[in-house]
Amino acid sequence: MDIFTLSIWIFTIIFVIVSLIKDKKKTFDSLKVALKMGKAMALSIFSVIFLIGLILAIIPPENIASFIEKQNPFIATIGSAILGTITLIPAFIAFPLVGTLVDASVNIVAAVAFLTTLTMVGIVTFPLEKKEFGLKFTITRNLLSFIFAILIALCMGVIL
Amino acid sequence: MKKLIKNNLSIVLIAIVYITLFIVKTSLALTSVKNSGYYIKEMLMIMPVIFVLTALLDTWIDKKTIMKYLGKSSKSKGVILSFVLGSISAGPIYAAFPICVLLHKKGASIRNIIIILSSWAVIKVPMLINEVKFLGIQFMAVRWVLTIIAILIFSFIGDKIIKDEDLSVDKKFIDGKVSINTRACIGCGVCAKTYPSLFSVENKKAHLNKIDNIDDEQLNKAIDSCPVNALNK
Numbered sequence: 001m002d003i004f005t006l007s008i009w010i011f012t013i014i015f016v017i018v019s020l021i022k023d024k025k026k027t028f029d030s031l032k033v034a035l036k037m038g039k040a041m042a043l044s045i046f047s048v049i050f051l052i053g054l055i056l057a058i059i060p061p062e063n064i065a066s067f068i069e070k071q072n073p074f075i076a077t078i079g080s081a082i083l084g085t086i087t088l089i090p091a092f093i094a095f096p097l098v099g100t101l102v103d104a105s106v107n108i109v110a111a112v113a114f115l116t117t118l119t120m121v122g123i124v125t126f127p128l129e130k131k132e133f134g135l136k137f138t139i140t141r142n143l144l145s146f147i148f149a150i151l152i153a154l155c156m157g158v159i160l
Numbered sequence: 161m162k163k164l165i166k167n168n169l170s171i172v173l174i175a176i177v178y179i180t181l182f183i184v185k186t187s188l189a190l191t192s193v194k195n196s197g198y199y200i201k202e203m204l205m206i207m208p209v210i211f212v213l214t215a216l217l218d219t220w221i222d223k224k225t226i227m228k229y230l231g232k233s234s235k236s237k238g239v240i241l242s243f244v245l246g247s248i249s250a251g252p253i254y255a256a257f258p259i260c261v262l263l264h265k266k267g268a269s270i271r272n273i274i275i276i277l278s279s280w281a282v283i284k285v286p287m288l289i290n291e292v293k294f295l296g297i298q299f300m301a302v303r304w305v306l307t308i309i310a311i312l313i314f315s316f317i318g319d320k321i322i323k324d325e326d327l328s329v330d331k332k333f334i335d336g337k338v339s340i341n342t343r344a345c346i347g348c349g350v351c352a353k354t355y356p357s358l359f360s361v362e363n364k365k366a367h368l369n370k371i372d373n374i375d376d377e378q379l380n381k382a383i384d385s386c387p388v389n390a391l392n393k
Binding site: 015041 | 168173174178179181187188189191193194195196197200203205206207208210211212213214215218220238249250251252254260261270274277280281282284285286290291293294295297302303304306307308311313314317321322326327346348350364370387388
């Protein structure tokens with residue numbers, strides 16, 4: 001567990017204790033609501049997770065990297081941005097992967113586009129996001145994030 | 161049974177794919193399960209605490225406070241606070257969903273919600289540390305600055321496009337003064353507890369009872385009490 005996750009746990013535990021001291025009934029009601037929320041979201045989260053597992057098994061990240069390496073800069077950028085939107089890869093896999101891409105002198109634009117869309121835009125999390133925020137919010141946020149991911153990548157290409 | 165399948169269509173489909181895969185190509189199915197394992201661990205480490213935190217914040221933080229710090233009139237102070245909140249977070253982007261829904265319900269602006277979600281996804285501190293390790297400090301710094309600028313711009317655009325009512329109003333159930341988003345409703349019954357003569361729980365969903373005089377104050381209290389923002393005026 002990294003320090004940030006740990007701090008959230010510690011903070012929440014203290015919060016629960018303070019809340020218990022202030023008002024027992026309210027606290028138990030809150031905990032019940034938390035449980036209900038968890039139950040309501042659990043199935044959706046599991047389907048997202050197993051879908052990611054499946055996608056990563058069919059197209060492993062290393063294959064994505066070797067695909068990006070072979071393309072011309074334009075296709076590499078668009079392609080990697082799109083590939084990035086499909087999957088959701090943990091940072092500890094994504095960064096070494098992008099690191100090797102940059103070391104292999106794949107153009108930096110494609111690498112950054114991949115990195116940003118990987119985390120910010122999510123096709124697999126789309127149904128979950130839609131359920132929580134509604135369709136219009138989800139489409140707008142993902143679309144804007146996608147466009148700006150490419151813009152960030154282009155600027156990185158100019159600067160670095 | 162039919163309804164149960166329909167409500168959980170995605171997980172049913174995925175289960176079918178996995179079962180088929182196990183029969184047709186066992187090795188691929190096993191790899192998929194192994195891949196999923198990491199994400200399940202990641203989820204279990206953060207989601208329980210997120211739900212508890214969201215519910216507690218809902219109970220103890222009042223609307224005025226959130227509105228003051230993250231609402232439309234919070235201006236640049238709200239923007240900075242949103243960046244900070246997103247950056248010190250942990251866990252995947254979906255962990256931010258319940259908290260952001262709550263903050264929006266309590267009066268946070270769309271712009272600040274987008275900022276929290278986006279910075280939660282791409283510029284949180286644990287991620288930046290990792291990035292320095294593999295890509296160098298210069299790469300991280302440039303990407304960080306550019307990403308912040310980008311988020312500033314597109315959260316502004318998003319705020320213009322998305323209206324507050326657009327959030328979670330997929331299915332409405334209007335009955336005079338109040339609408340119930342039956343998709344968002346988790347049937348927790350808090351509204352029924354807050355305003356028992358108007359709300360009840362039927363088929364695991366909030367239900368409006370027919371009454372003659374709706375007490376606005378009590379109605380507002382019930383609307384505010386909904387943990388998933390399923391009630392709207």
